[in-house]
Amino acid sequence: MKIFELNSVEGITDGSVARQVDSDGNSVNEDGTPIVTASSLSGGLTGGATEEQAERNARLARENAEMLAEEEAKMEEVNHGLRFAIRPIKDFSIGRIEFPMEIINEINEHIDNVIIPANESYAGGLVGQLKNDKRSAQLEFSLDTEVGAQLKTVFNQIGQTFLKQGYERDSTTDCFQCWSNHAYAGDYNPFHDHGVQTMAGLSGFLWLKVPECIEKLDAIPAELNNANGAIDGFTQLIWGTTSRKDIMGLHAPKEEYIKPEVGVMLLFPNWLKHQVLPFFGEGERRSLAMNWNVTDSEQQMKSMMSEREVKKYDEYLESKKES
Numbered sequence: 001m002k003i004f005e006l007n008s009v010e011g012i013t014d015g016s017v018a019r020q021v022d023s024d025g026n027s028v029n030e031d032g033t034p035i036v037t038a039s040s041l042s043g044g045l046t047g048g049a050t051e052e053q054a055e056r057n058a059r060l061a062r063e064n065a066e067m068l069a070e071e072e073a074k075m076e077e078v079n080h081g082l083r084f085a086i087r088p089i090k091d092f093s094i095g096r097i098e099f100p101m102e103i104i105n106e107i108n109e110h111i112d113n114v115i116i117p118a119n120e121s122y123a124g125g126l127v128g129q130l131k132n133d134k135r136s137a138q139l140e141f142s143l144d145t146e147v148g149a150q151l152k153t154v155f156n157q158i159g160q161t162f163l164k165q166g167y168e169r170d171s172t173t174d175c176f177q178c179w180s181n182h183a184y185a186g187d188y189n190p191f192h193d194h195g196v197q198t199m200a201g202l203s204g205f206l207w208l209k210v211p212e213c214i215e216k217l218d219a220i221p222a223e224l225n226n227a228n229g230a231i232d233g234f235t236q237l238i239w240g241t242t243s244r245k246d247i248m249g250l251h252a253p254k255e256e257y258i259k260p261e262v263g264v265m266l267l268f269p270n271w272l273k274h275q276v277l278p279f280f281g282e283g284e285r286r287s288l289a290m291n292w293n294v295t296d297s298e299q300q301m302k303s304m305m306s307e308r309e310v311k312k313y314d315e316y317l318e319s320k321k322e323s
Contacts, residue, residue: 095204096264096265120139127192129189132184136183159292191238194291198294211284212283214234218230235274
């Protein structure tokens with residue numbers, strides 16, 4: 001699994017560049033190794049660095065390059081002069097987008113003043129078991145209102161940028177469905193995926209409120225034992241099944257627990273199975289969930305066809321024009 005962090009919401013436009021990051025949001029190379037730069041070693045070169053600091057930065061960069069060269073030389077020696085590279089096989093991509101708090105506050109205000117009072121339940125088509133508090137609910141979030149239309153525009157650009165950077169896919173996206181989740185103590189969302197109306201699709205969620213009992217937990221869970229509640233309220237992503245024996249046999253893990261964080265959106269292929277675990281404490285765990293239809297450009301479609309299929313496809317289009 002690769003995680004791509006897109007630019008800020010304001011900067012998301014056609015052709016925007018996403019950077020590959022690790023689970024902590026730090027930039028990494030394509031093979032997952034950390035990117036080492038002079039700025040990463042010294043905390044940055046801006047802010048009026050002195051000549052002495054600049055020299056120190058350059059020295060650290062040289063030392064780091066020399067260290068890497070030494071490690072490569074040792075590897076060649078140990079491996080009888082053979083040079084080799086390790087290439088992880090990409091499974092799929094996840095997008096992580098951080099929204100400014102002013103946008104999160106505006107969305108929460110809209111939910112508090114419009115969505116909750118309207119009380120239009122969306123639970124009829126959802127598997128969520130949000131029922132343990134009188135405020136527990138899954139409510140329709142219309143994309144036809146002024147706020148909804150603005151979010152739809154942002155969501156569509158996010159989806160399109162994600163497909164370009166995560167899959168090199170020339171496609172348009174249409175966020176056609178959106179709802180808010182209001183979970184309280186004991187509520188949960190069982191193992192499920194999302195449905196779309198096109199061959200390919202995207203799904204995602206944006207965390208809007210997180211209770212203190214979840215916020216205080218470690219982002220990377222410790223050992224899950226002694227009923228320690230280390231993953232209470234977390235979202236679990238699941239893209240396969242692996243046992244301990246599989247892991248020992250060099251199979252990669254096929255699941256991950258994600259701690260919810262206010263202002264963070266995750267988006268992914270709509271087939272990705274996931275669930276939300278219950279939590280036990282005061283407060284609301286609020287999120288916005290959404291689905292995108294994906295429509296490939298004609299050029300993208302043809303890139304996946306053989307010459308014969310392209311010819312047949314063009315003939316079909318011509319026949320449609322004539323009719």
